[in-house]
Amino acid sequence: MSETSAPLPERWQQLAAYGGSPSSPHPIPVAQVLLDxxxxxxxxxxxxxxxxxxxxxxxxxxxxxxxxxxxxxxxxxxxxxxxxxxxxxxxxxxxxxxxxxxxxxxxxxxxxxxxxxxxxxxxxxxxxxxxxxxxxxxxxxxxxxxxxxxxxxxxxxxxxxxxxxxxxxxxxxxxxxxxxxxxxxxxxxxxxxxxxxxxxxxxxxxxxxxxxxxxxxxxxxxxxxxxxxxxxxxxxxxxxxxxxxxxxxxxxxxxxxxxQLTRLPTWIARRRAHAQYLIRALQTLPGLHIQQEQPGGEHSYNLLTVALSPEHFTQDRDTFVALLRAENIGVGVHYPRPLHHQPLYRETYGSWQLPVAESLSRRVFSLPVHPGLSQEDLAAIVRGVRKVVEALHV
Ligand SMILES: Cc1ncc(COP(=O)(O)O)c(C=O)c1O
Incomplete structure (x- = not known):
């Protein structure tokens, strides 16, 4: 996302990172502690x-x-x-x-x-x-x-x-x-x-x-x-x-x-509802591959994690994430490196081929779904992701 003297493509001008108004008026954290x-x-x-x-x-x-x-x-x-x-x-x-x-x-x-x-x-x-x-x-x-x-x-x-x-x-x-x-x-x-x-x-x-x-x-x-x-x-x-x-x-x-334990069931229900809202809104966008819920399982949505399909985008995941953050959308990257490539393990396992783990670590980002989000926050997350997808798709 380096500054360039060439004129910006028109679809980039909407981005908050390039002078457009951010998708959320306030920063939306990727996680939030709820204390009463x-x-x-x-x-x-x-x-x-x-x-x-x-x-x-x-x-x-x-x-x-x-x-x-x-x-x-x-x-x-x-x-x-x-x-x-x-x-x-x-x-x-x-x-x-x-x-x-x-x-x-x-x-x-x-x-x-x-x-x-x-x-x-x-x-x-x-x-x-x-x-x-x-x-x-x-x-x-x-x-x-x-x-x-x-x-x-x-x-x-x-x-x-x-x-x-x-x-x-x-x-x-x-x-x-x-x-x-x-x-x-x-x-x-x-x-x-x-x-x-x-x-x-x-x-x-x-x-x-x-x-x-x-x-x-x-x-x-x-x-x-x-x-x-x-x-x-x-x-x-x-x-x-x-x-x-x-x-x-x-x-x-x-x-x-x-x-906190007494409120957990209500919080999980909210997390699941927030995730379902975001999945419905985002799943039709090109190039976004959302983590699938395990058949027979109920995901508790600590995070909603999405993998980008690189062939759909002109820029990499890190640029995508930087642009989303500029939209005031809290985004996490879990995890940017597979464990066999960590310095701790690289010497022993670095040559191992674990293609899915390697690919996901280059492509994933996580969106907030915590119970502290409002309906406006969720709508802003959708707006932000749509805006960045539109700006970066090939
Ligand atoms: C999958 C996983 N395992 C283990 C841990 C370690 O937990 P803690 O940070 O409480 O030591 C975490 C926490 O970040 C985690 O996400």
Missing amino acids: DEDIAAVVEVLRSGHLRAGRVCEAFEEAFAAQVGARYAISVSSGTAALHVAYAAVLAPGDEVLVPAFTFIATASMVSAVGARPVFCDVRPDTFTLDVEDARRRITPRTRAIAAVHLFGNPADVAAIQALAQEYGLTIIWDAAQAHGARYQGQDVGALDDLVCYSFYPTKNMTTGEGGMITTNDPELYTRCRRLRDHGQVDRYEHVCLGYNYRLTDVMAALGLR
């Missing part, structure tokens, strides 16, 4: 009590979370990354291999490495953007111990196919549901799935505690192991039976989590 007075009062009450560490409020949050997703147990932790670290540590040994989609947030893979195991990167599907189970199957070796399946952007992974593969090879499944609070598969919340489900409560997620996370499971043995790992491998005061960490949440954060 009761949320704040609940946090203040804990502060006033002086009991700030993990205590009865964390326990109440765990019970309420488990009940809401339909799991037997929930373990609160200090972040989604901590949830993954604990879950992997509970089931993996050094040298184990774990099938991980290459198109996800770094922690899905890096916490595998943190326990001395090896992420084996797999490609994703071009329609749902989640794990390509047939590609994963081809990468199974005698060392494969687990599948890390991600419900990416809130879209449930291909749960039935992943479960079938796991059963065939005796693999444990760790679901990364960091972006998928409230997502469902065949009518059931994804938090009720076996073996371990990991959540994040980072502020951009469907519900937040600031930083924070949760693990759910139906397995009493895994529950016990995860609780120990969260708390220094401790089984009794100052009795440590295994290596562990301090990954406890605090009652201050749990008070917020409890409140």
Whole structure:
């Protein structure tokens, strides 16, 4: 989007980046924390009590979370990354291999490495953007111990196919549901799935505690192991039976989590309605390929993610995104690099060919669908995307 002395094409003159009026009169954030007075009062009450560490409020949050997703147990932790670290540590040994989609947030893979195991990167599907189970199957070796399946952007992974593969090879499944609070598969919340489900409560997620996370499971043995790992491998005061960490949440954060949890179903309904509105309006535009909802699944729309088909546009994704931002539309790029191309993993896996993950990382951008959007915001998002598509199409 460099300045040029040549006259601007007429269709560019409407763009806010080139002097047109922006599609939204105010910046629309890609994510927004929703806090009401009761949320704040609940946090203040804990502060006033002086009991700030993990205590009865964390326990109440765990019970309420488990009940809401339909799991037997929930373990609160200090972040989604901590949830993954604990879950992997509970089931993996050094040298184990774990099938991980290459198109996800770094922690899905890096916490595998943190326990001395090896992420084996797999490609994703071009329609749902989640794990390509047939590609994963081809990468199974005698060392494969687990599948890390991600419900990416809130879209449930291909749960039935992943479960079938796991059963065939005796693999444990760790679901990364960091972006998928409230997502469902065949009518059931994804938090009720076996073996371990990991959540994040980072502020951009469907519900937040600031930083924070949760693990759910139906397995009493895994529950016990995860609780120990969260708390220094401790089984009794100052009795440590295994290596562990301090990954406890605090009652201050749990008070917020409890409140946010009660509003989650309403928020998910709004996210889904916002996504459906945008999909209806945008799906007929040329060159936009919107993430498809998993058949049998209910996407919880942490983000609405779109891949550009480059043959339809004169400019690349980064220019497209810069022009949309100038329209006051908050846009994210998740993720600009597949994990096998990250400096952390490039040396080992850089020559691997994972064509869909590589292609998506060059083509995707994410639009806001959070519950804080107004009808005017949604209309402005549609206007902005249309304007940029019209300006850039070939
Ligand atoms: C897919 C995925 N996994 C794991 C995480 C890690 O969660 P946290 O940021 O709470 O550590 C995130 C959060 O960004 C995520 O999006």
